[in-house]
Amino acid sequence: MSDTSVIHDIGYQRYAGARLGRAYAVRALFEHGLRVAFGLGRSAKAKIFPWIVVGLVTLLAVIAVAVRAQTGETFLPYQELPSVASLLVLVFLAVVAPELVSRDLRNQTLPLYFSRPIKRSDYALAKFAALFTASWLLMAGPQLLLFAGSAFSTGTGAGAWAEARGMLGGWVVSALYALVFSSVSVLVASLASRRAFAAGAIVVVFMVTTPVVGLLISLGGDGNLAKLAPLASPFLLPEGVRVWLYHADSLPIGSFGPLYALVTVLLTAACTLLLLLRYRKVSL
């Protein structure tokens, strides 16, 4: 190298700066998961699907706002958006959960994570939290749009306040849906290393009982069978809890409301425990 060269190889530099611990690493993993869910920082191909779903759910909200502005009728209440969009949310999760979880199994990336200062349970919970947040945002975002449209059209402070309360209720329902849907999806996805297989399995788990439940509801009439049948479907379970919480009438659950809440808690807890167990046992 000549003396006039301006390029210097400064060699290897040791790092003496801050090393943020486990909590920071878990947050980094959560953020990464959330970005992956919406295809951010990835190829255009990876963005297409999540944003089509986001666009469709948003379109629902836009139509609702437009209808309300034109006719003054509440065509889609906040709390009903999750159930109307539930199929889209499910499809979103069927694609995104394997993207977050199965991909690491498939690529054998887990040893790289587990050789860093996090626990296996941290990994599992960060992925679950990312999936929960992504699916919640998918519903809560359009609900916010609904609110913006409605509050603008009511014009009065009291009206806007009532709308805000309605939106918060809608967010709670969205969280219910997101919790049940994402806990089941992440568990199913963590068991399959092939993404296509995992996606299929998620749809099957949610849909396999739905026709039977639908049949039981229509056959059961006013009997207890019809009121209990939705318990068997994770797809309808959060709607049952919503009916109990907000006295809605979208599902005939009678006085079994608390049972729906209990089953929801148990299902979510069981899925989370199994997920933790899965990652404790996963071979590296």
Next chain:
Amino acid sequence: MPLIATRSLTKTYPGGVTALSDLTLAVEPGIIGLVGANGAGKSTMIKTLLGLLAPTTGEVQVLGLDPTKAPEQVRARVGYMPEHDCLPPDMIAAEFVTHMARMSGLPRTVARERASEALRHVGLYEERYRQIGGYSTGMKQRVKLAQALVHDPDLLLLDEPTNGLDPAGRDAMLALIQRIGTEFGISVVVCSHLLGEIERICDSLIAIEGGRLLRADRIDAMTTGTDVLAIEVAEGTEQLSAALAERGLRATAEGRMLLVPLDDEATYDLILRTVADLDLPLHRLDQRRHRVAELFSTEAPTVQEATHV
């Protein structure tokens, strides 16, 4: 403080397979080769050092910490490069290494800087903005090394880093490891089933077989005192042996040759003088070089022509 110390380390898998058996060793910082055949327990050893596997019995210390009790603290200061493929093909190398740096606790901007630096040190420049899926095996191995190096660990654990590389790639990888151990000042444990490949870059060696320790020592300790001179004369072998004994050289007969331990250069002169004094016809005077490999095999040492004669 030793870099790695184990005492009666034993790992038995649930199936009843004993991967490590009563392993006791202590190694000093530097480049350490961990050699053994496939299935000897190298990967189990690495995973135990990382705190990913709990030993069945015995104790282990890495950088003065116990990975079974403080796995997070150990892993924060250790970098690990697995043997198998472990990279997401659809991610950009720079992004992936940055992500891994953050997973090790580096703040976001530092993570980005050090990811670029680490990739540059392993020899990836503009390519680092491409997706890993399009990389050659050699480039993937470099990314694997970069993600292990990115958080500036005090110890690197490399599991078969030359796997799948062509001879030129192997040499480049070994040179890189040697640089990391010497210039960067990071201790390295290199696993390999090819002793000949890593012995030239290592300061010390741990040899295991079937989960048992064969030997753990510094390379110079292994090779010192193992060089011998082989002397062959046409006649008077016993006469020479006796004469050498008188001059304080312990000669042992092997076939038609006499083997004399080579202590220093003066040994050559002493032998030549002895042979000249006895006026014996000298056929050959060879130095037999012991390579470390011979310490672990029962094969006879190879004979190399010495240039001193």
